[in-house]
Every structure is written in C-alpha cells, then in structure tokens.
Amino acid sequence: MDSILRAEGVDLFYGTFQAVRSADFALERGEVAAIMGSSGSGKSSLLYCLAGVLPPSSGQVVFDDIELGALPDGELSALRRERLGFVFQYGELLPELTVQENAALPLRLAGISKDHADAVAAQVLGRLGLGDLLRRRTSKLSGGQSQRVAVARALVHRPDVVFADEPTGALDSANAETVLNEFLHLARRQKTAVVIVTHAPEVAAKADKQYTMSDGVLTQRVTV
Template sequence: MSAVQNAEISLGRGEVVAITGQSGSGKSSLLYCLAGVLPVARGNVYFEGNSLGELNDEQLSTIRRERFGFIFQYGELLPELTLEENTALPLRLAGRRKASALHAAREILDRLGLADLRERRPSQVSGGQSQRVAVARALVHQPAVVFADEPTGSLDSRNATAVLDEFLNLARSQRTSVLLVTHDEQVAAQADHRYSMCDGVLVPGVS
C-alpha cells in the first residue's frame, strides 16, 4: 500500500468530498488518518480546532464514538444483534438509555424504508438492506463527519445507486459532512468536491 505524502484536504460543514483512486493508491490510508484511526507521522489533522495528534487515546476514542460515523464496504454489522440494535449501537456506546436509543434507531430505519425489518438479524436481509442499516448506524447519532470507505463497493449497480442517494440525502439533511473513498467515478460524481490519489499523492479533481 502506498504511503500518503503531502496530502492537504479540508471538509466543510455539510460538504461531501470524494477521493478516487485504484486499490493500493493510499486513499483508504488517508481516510483512516483523517479519522484518527491511523497516526500521522508528519503534519496534523484538525477537527473543530483541535489537533488529533495532541489528543490522548481516551479523547480520540470519544471523538470517534460521538462525533464521527463510519461506513465500510461490507457493512460490518454485528451478527448477533437485530438491525434495530445495530443501528442504536453508537447511541448506546455514548451512554444513551436503551429505550431512547432504540426509539432513535426506529426513526432512522423508517426513513430508510426498513421499519418492518428492524427485528431481523443481518443474516436475514439482503446486502442492500444491510448496507442501509450501516448508513443508519453511521448517522443515527447525528455525527459531524461520516467516513465512508467504498460504501457501495459490495453492491450491484441498482442497489449502489439507491443506497448512495439515501445516504447522501440523509447526511445533507442533517448537515453531516461526508468523506468517502471510492474507485467508482459515478459515486464520486455525487460529491461537492473531488480529489484523486495515485501512489500516495493527493490531487484536486473536478469540483
């Protein structure tokens, strides 16, 4: 995997920024650096005026848990939990009472057309439905930023378009910023700003 070099990127409130590039270009590494998951050897990542590199592990964990959301290519839902419980997980981890967290989960699942499936487990629904739950989980706590790593990469074109539209419409309605990495130009075309990455080098693209 390519190391990230001299990358400079900014993300405004409610903006959607896409980073494109081939596998191994360094785009996922950059995403995880910006999310505070991977350390930055040189330079800084700032979130709401704070340098992530100056925060301790507990502070970083709190930001990732309460202010960030994450969507992965294969959803990464917990198989032993219902769709409703998976969705409510960020709220429960942040200390929200169970009844309140489940109520919020039901509301966002309803907005995504999944209300009737909330008691099912991930193995009992389709890939497109699982990825909608991943979207719900990422947005249920109304984070400041969602980091999405190939969020539609495991879906067929029809489901990919539907899930992406629902994800971005819901994020924009909440004024949640989105940073997504993708190799799909059609996905990147939905962003407000685009960058491309090759061999660890980030280049501004079409906006």
C-alpha cells in the same frame, strides 16, 4: 466557509513504504467530499488518518480546531465514538444483534437509554426504508439492506463527519445507486459532512468536492 476537518502536509509510512505523500485536504461542515483512486493508491490510508484511526507520520489532522495527534488515546476514542461515523464496504454489522440494535449501538455506547436509542434508530431506519425489519437478524438481510443498516448506524447519533470506505463497493449497480442516494440525502438533511473513498467515478460525481489519489499523492479535481 466553516471548516470541520482539514489535513496539512500529511505523510504516512508503513515501515519504509510511503502510502500518503504530503496530503492537504479540507472539508466544510455539511459538505460531501470524494477521494477517488485505484486499489493501492493510498486513499484508504488517508481516510484512516483523517478519521484519527492512524496517526500520520508527519503533518497534522485538525478536526473542529482540535489537532487529533495531540489528544490522549482515551479522548481520541471518545471523539471518534461521539462525533464521527463510519461506513465500511461490507457493513461490519454485529450478527448477534437485530437491525434496530445494530443501528442504535452508537447511542447506547454514548449512554443513551435503550428505549430512547431504539426509538431514534427506528426513526432513522424508517427513513432508509427499513422500518418493517427492525427485529430481523442481520444474517437474514440482503446486501443492500445490510448496507442501509450500516448507514443508519453511522448517522443515528448525528455525527459531524461520516467516513465511508467504498460504501457501495460490494453492491450491484442498482442497489449501489439507491443506497448511495439515500445515504447522502439523509446526511445532507441532518447537515453531516461525508468523506467517501471510492474507485467509482459515478460515486465521486455525487460529491460536492472531488479529490483523486495516485501513488499516495492527493490532488483536488476542478469540476465545471
């Protein structure tokens, strides 16, 4: 298969504390991978290494044959902005912007005109059931609606990989199921690979590939 992202022997230290221990990871184009573990297991730290947000203390992360650690800061920031997407547990939306403006933000940052960015954002939001809320302020949204906007923002520019850190952790079970299904359906439809960090087995079960993390050690799960 065609790899889009891999980690080789990644270690991450915070001072003298080792959060990630010799992690190896591989993600194919269009694949969904879940990293499951309890709080403090190191899974979010590994996610930020994979996304180029934190440089590993040793080892390497390679995205589309580009070693992230070898990129100057400006090029790394541009790569994250243009080719990666992010979904966080609490959405992290900008309250001063509308639903449509939040979703269109990656396109606007890439220099796309407002009219075109708004049109693309409206299309993606419509696929997530938010087509009638385009001009609503995000402060007026429910938790499930806010997370759908966050999903739209992460996918609107058709990134190669979306990194999702507990994307349904703040939702009740019914909303979590719905949002996750819509997220993964849209990602697979546009062939965007996804890395999901989660503590929930029911979330990890929806992935094509599952890893577990404990005390900084990453292990791939063999599913039958």
